[in-house]
Each structure stands twice: as C-alpha cells, then as structure tokens.
Amino acid sequence: DDPELAxxxxxxxxxxxxxxxDECDFQIGASNCSISGQADRQVTLHFARVFNRDFGQVKARAAAKVAPISSTTGIVPFGVLEDNFEFGKIVTLKAGAGKNHYPGWFGALCLTGNGANNYEKDIRNGYDGQISIGDIIPVENGNMSGPTQDGIEHRIDQCDHSPCCTVNSFQEGCSRILIVPIVKIHQINKGNSPVDVKVVGFAAFLVTEYTGSGDENTVKGAFVRYVTTGGTGGTPGDYGLYSAYLYE
Known part of the structure; x- marks a missing residue:
C-alpha cells in the first residue's frame, strides 16, 4: 500500500x-505487488591481473513479490462467509445470540476437535495444522460464549505494544491479528443448519473489542492487509492476506 516506504x-x-x-537500485512493479533490485559494485581483481585487469564490475539482481495465500497454519476457529467479507469498516466477526444467519451456528469451526476446550485453545494459539483452499471444515454448533470470551480476551491482553495496535497502525505478529478462513457453506442439514464449510480464501482480522456478556457476546474488528507465511499455489482470491517469495 506504500511503494515509497517499500x-x-x-x-x-x-x-x-x-x-x-548508488550501488543499488530498486523498482516497484506496476501492480505494487513486487519489487526488484540490482546491485553493481567495482571490485579489485587478483588472479585476473595476469591479464592486466586490476578491477571488474560485479552485478546481481533479485526480485520478490507478494501474492494471496492458498494454504497456511495458525488459523482461528471463526468462519467468515465470503459474502460478509468487507474491507474498510468495523465488522462483527462472531455474533451473539439472535444475530446468527443459520439456526444453531454462530460462525465457530471445529479444527483441533469438538468441544469448548479445543475451541478456546485454537482461539488462543491458532490451529497448528495446515489448512488449504478447498478443504472442508466441520462447524462447531452452539454460541460458545465462555470460550470465545476467554480466548479473545487472552489475545487482546497479549498485545503489549505502545501505543496499542489499531486497524490503522499495528505491529507485525501482534496477538490481536487473527488469521481466519473465508468460507462458503458446503452442506446443510434438514434443519437448515450448516454441517460443514468449504475454504475459499484467507484473511487477517484485527480484533478491536469483545463486547457483551453471556450469550450476547460479539467479537468486533476489521480486516487488514497483512503478510504472513503460507503457500501461494493456484489462483486464490485476494482477501488481503499475502505471502512473500523470491521469483528471480
């Protein structure tokens, strides 16, 4: 987003x-998604002096780019429906009772395994397995308000940056930044409740607050552009989460 800073x-x-x-020169690519650099240095030659050459030019070039990721680790157990993804405004990542789109499902996913303990652990630490575009993930039914509160408040409390990280200014690796899968409903049961979801992309969500209590809890924040580690194969959709790699 800032070519001059790059x-x-x-x-x-x-x-x-x-x-x-003046030894190095860098250029930003037309799409602002790549940077290339060239270095040119005059060096003293040793063995070449037998050919009456005392100096020589050594040149090197490299290029790197960022691309939307197609697989990653460390996601949290919140599924964001692709139609609900939006940059530039504060949104609700997990709704409270009465605000869910589907009966019995409030956006939670089953990653490590069923149950409140696994769910909270995956919020606190991120799921340690790899998830890729196209994977099918079972949903975690129920509001899970207590584990949600404990897990999110832990992530917020772990941010000790000063000033505190915000949507417009945050530190790389901040605990407030959640890696979330962008999903679409894969299978629905007879009660019109999702059974599982299909991953279509990944995004970074910076938590700004946890509000409410009991069943009326919500997790709020905003999607941000962020670079992390992950695979970039295929043609994943661009939801603002990228990985950087050398291509020259």
Missing part, C-alpha cells in the same frame, strides 16, 4: 548488508 526499506536493508550509496 523502496526506503529496501535501501535500508541494502545498507545494513554493506551496500554504499
């Missing part, structure tokens, strides 16, 4: 690795 950062890292002024 160029400044590239120059900074070049200097930290021994480059001097």
């Amino acid at each position: 160029l400044q950062t590239a120059q900074q890292f070049a200097r930290l690795n021994g480059a001097v002024q």
